[in-house]
Amino acid sequence: MKKNDLNDVPVKFGSDALIFCDWIDTTNFVSIGGRGVAKSTVIIARRSERCVRLMPGAPITIVANTYSNLVDNIMPAVQNGWKLCNLIEGVHYIKGKRPPEEWRRRCSVIVDDYRHVYSFWNGSVIFLGSLDNPSLLAGKSVAHLFFDEAKYASDSRAARVMPILRGDAITYGRCHLYGGVTITTDMPDVTEGEYDWFFRYASEMDPDRIIKIIQAAGELNRLRIKQTRINREAVPDMRKIARLEKKIAYYEEGLLKLRKGQTFFMNISSFVNIDILTVDYAKRLYNGALELHEFLKSVLGMRPGVRRDARFYVLFADKHKYLDGTMSGEAAFSSAELRYLDPSRPIDGGMDFGNMLSFVIGQNDGRRYRVHKNFYEIPPGWFRELADQFLSFFAPHQCKELHLFYDRAGNNFQAQGEDYATKIKEAIEKDANGRRTGWNVILRSRKQAIIKQNAEFDFMHELMRGENKSLPVLLVDALNCPEMISSIEGAKAEVRYRGSVKIVAKVKKTEKLEARKLPRLSTNFSDAFKYLMMRREWLNAVRPSGSVAPGAAEMAEQWMADRYR
16 A cells, blocks of 8 residues: 555555555566565465455466475465465465365365365465476466476476466456466576576566556555545545445456556566665675675676676676767667768678677777677578678668678588688678679688687787787777677686696587577677687787697686686
8 A cells, every 4th residue: 555644544565566566466477576575475475365366266376496495485485475465374275285175165176186285265276386396287277377486497398387377267267367477586697507488578568558557556546545534434424435436446447457468577676675675685795795796686686697707708898898889879770870980991790600690890990990780690591681681781881892701611612612601792792683782792711720719718818908009909889789799798718628738718508599599698799709800910919829829728727716716
């Protein structure tokens, strides 16, 4: 209930998480929350209580990553939340045993085994399920699904759980919670093997509809405050009460229609509950209980990158990025919008041929070297689609000369004319109808040697340090190269042995992610960047570190010292 200036109306405290849960209350409710926001005590408890109350006799399920976590950690917190909703164990519900026959007769489904079931006085039941024991949910059909710790569920495992969400539409279909999901978790870190499949619900949210729901819920709250005040008068005015009851019924029905079938997605930090947690709690976590990387993820709810000390490109920093690449301050639709691009001079391209085509464009700018734009294509898109992106964007560029640096694998089958380098060259020089575009693509990696990862680590260290006068100052357009920057900042490093020599290597596991996640999360774009920058004239400015070159082991030792200090 919101605050008011009436002394005769009780005011109940509620965190922002509680207000969102109670007021918005859409069919689907997805919450990514920091530590201490009471995901179980508030969100799961209050929405499950409403499911039980509004759909008497309905089957519901609560799923977690492991059964032990569900029973030992989640459900005790949920039960505490039920107590705040005036549900008392032994009076309104029992767990793990056969309920009274009167309760069983009210249930809409037949339950033979109650060991993993919460039974309620009105016949509703909550089945407990977990990813490590899928048999618990085998053959079940439920009206609402609660999914806690969702970041531990892979896309395929989550997809196997969702089909149980069908229930009895004839009996419960009018309730706005029927057929919905409630998903709670803290911020996932996909680089650590966690999952973010539930982010797809964000695109299903209708912000304008959510605003209308909040406005209607606020007005309903105001009417209920007024109703309470009138009912507490010595001689209540029955006509006013009747009018208020009519208005309240109108808003309740309107909210039912507004909420039904809608999705609300929120990412909230621990500070929504700071009045209870206290500022000292946050200070303790920030000042040493958690590393900064973990604090940003688990408390502030920020999507994490790889910790700086665990990165392959460990020196890549804000000084290498600029935000004024366009006059508008937004990503460019045409090369004519790029503030620092010289249209009268040739441009360079770096390209990686993998399960995703990654293409980055740069140009010398005196002492500086600027990376201006990145393009990509994921299957089923291929060379034609990528070339069309390039041709459209750089149509205004006057000097139509592109120097292309690429993975040496792009030269495979060159003798047969089937090499990837030739294919992208032809796709840029000729449009889809075979007409010449005016562009001349110069392939600069025809005799490219293998670029070893320890050589890349050494080169990038030297380049990004910015102290070698024989190398340019690196600058990247953050507005127009977001995928490349994400790939560079997300590339993890590990120490490996090449014979008896330690080297720092790039972890390439992310290149096996599903196609839609590759642009920002895989190392593909970082490889395209590598080919763009590691050209012969700049490599000569850095002492090469072959498999036994002096310095390789020392660089690995220094990286390990920084990583584990």
